[in-house]
Amino acid sequence: MQSNTKIGITTTVPVEIILASGAIPVDINNIFITDVDPGNLVDKAEKAGFPQNTCSWIKGLYQTIISQNIEKVLSPVWGDCSNSFALSEILSECGIEVIEFQYPFDRNIKRLKESFKELYDRFDVSEKDVLKKHDDLQKVRKELKTIDDLTIKGNISGKDNHIYLVSSSDFEGNPDLFLKKIKNRPNIIKKESDDNHRIGIIGVPPIFTNFFDVLEELGFSVVYNEIPAEFSMIKSLDKGFYEKYLEYSYPYGMRFRLHTIKKEIKRRRLKGIIHYTQCFCYRQIEDILLRKNIDIPILTIEGDRPCEIDSRSRMRLENFWELL
Ligand code: SF4
Numbered sequence: 001m002q003s004n005t006k007i008g009i010t011t012t013v014p015v016e017i018i019l020a021s022g023a024i025p026v027d028i029n030n031i032f033i034t035d036v037d038p039g040n041l042v043d044k045a046e047k048a049g050f051p052q053n054t055c056s057w058i059k060g061l062y063q064t065i066i067s068q069n070i071e072k073v074l075s076p077v078w079g080d081c082s083n084s085f086a087l088s089e090i091l092s093e094c095g096i097e098v099i100e101f102q103y104p105f106d107r108n109i110k111r112l113k114e115s116f117k118e119l120y121d122r123f124d125v126s127e128k129d130v131l132k133k134h135d136d137l138q139k140v141r142k143e144l145k146t147i148d149d150l151t152i153k154g155n156i157s158g159k160d161n162h163i164y165l166v167s168s169s170d171f172e173g174n175p176d177l178f179l180k181k182i183k184n185r186p187n188i189i190k191k192e193s194d195d196n197h198r199i200g201i202i203g204v205p206p207i208f209t210n211f212f213d214v215l216e217e218l219g220f221s222v223v224y225n226e227i228p229a230e231f232s233m234i235k236s237l238d239k240g241f242y243e244k245y246l247e248y249s250y251p252y253g254m255r256f257r258l259h260t261i262k263k264e265i266k267r268r269r270l271k272g273i274i275h276y277t278q279c280f281c282y283r284q285i286e287d288i289l290l291r292k293n294i295d296i297p298i299l300t301i302e303g304d305r306p307c308e309i310d311s312r313s314r315m316r317l318e319n320f321w322e323l324l
Pocket of ligand 1: 058278
């Protein structure tokens with residue numbers, strides 16, 4: 001792989017492989033949602049033929065890849081999103097090189113290694129280079145763990161926690177600069193702790209542009225962002241490279257994710273959960289499993305297009321605050 005080639009990623013992938021090759025990982029989700037007008041990107045994707053009843057993240061990903069002239073994309077076709085396969089086919093049709101791999105649904109380490117080793121060939125790297133890169137990233141992940149611990153104590157807001165952890169999918173393209181940036185974070189806050197409103201956000205990243213601002217305004221303390229915490233791989237820093245990607249729960253279904261969620265409810269002393277679901281996403285069905293297995297109050301909030309939170313959802317959040 002040519003040095004400095006941009007590799008678009010659509011979710012958490014073994015980023016160590018991209019970095020070991022000298023290429024630059026670019027998380028397309030983050031570019032899409034921080035665009036000045038993400039709604040316009042969704043509109044454009046619909047004009048290009050994407051159906052209205054398709055998840056807006058998928059449409060945003062497609063249009064961002066096209067608009068940013070990304071030429072190569074690394075995408076899991078199993079273990080991420082049921083729409084990824086069709087998106088990969090469309091991107092290939094547009095002349096974009098799509099490098100596919102799979103997370104094995106049975107979490108079999110042999111199959112995970114085989115899948116990753118195929119990528120070593122595609123990226124022209126050795127296993128030794130990749131393991132070295134994994135070791136180099138430990139210092140960044142340690143700092144992210146510190147950030148997450150400070151969030152539990154109430155010293156870093158749920159919004160900042162979300163931004164820092166979600167950025168760890170690609171380390172903003174440069175782990176060293178990213179580490180400097182997060183070490184120089186300006187946002188240590190001291191606030192009255194409100195134990196009754198300690199909540200966790202479960203599910204795919206919310207598409208609402210002011211989601212965390214509204215939660216803070218209403219008086220919730222977000223002390224757990226499930227999926228961003230998974231992206232950052234900070235649960236067991238001492239685990240090896242392959243083991244980290246087996247422990248990372250997102251690709252392996254809700255029944256596996258529930259083990260972590262239950263542990264974190266206790267550890268973070270959560271009083272409630274907001275389950276964010278995305279319109280037209282197959283993961284909405286997982287709400288059934290969450291409700292069957294979790295015994296603290298759950299509010300399910302659905303978003304569709306990237307925009308501010310609607311008044312009905314806001315009212316439901318207000319009621320949930322009262323309930324807690
Ligand atoms: S929200 Fe669901 S459908 Fe949309 S990209 Fe994510 S996993 Fe796929």
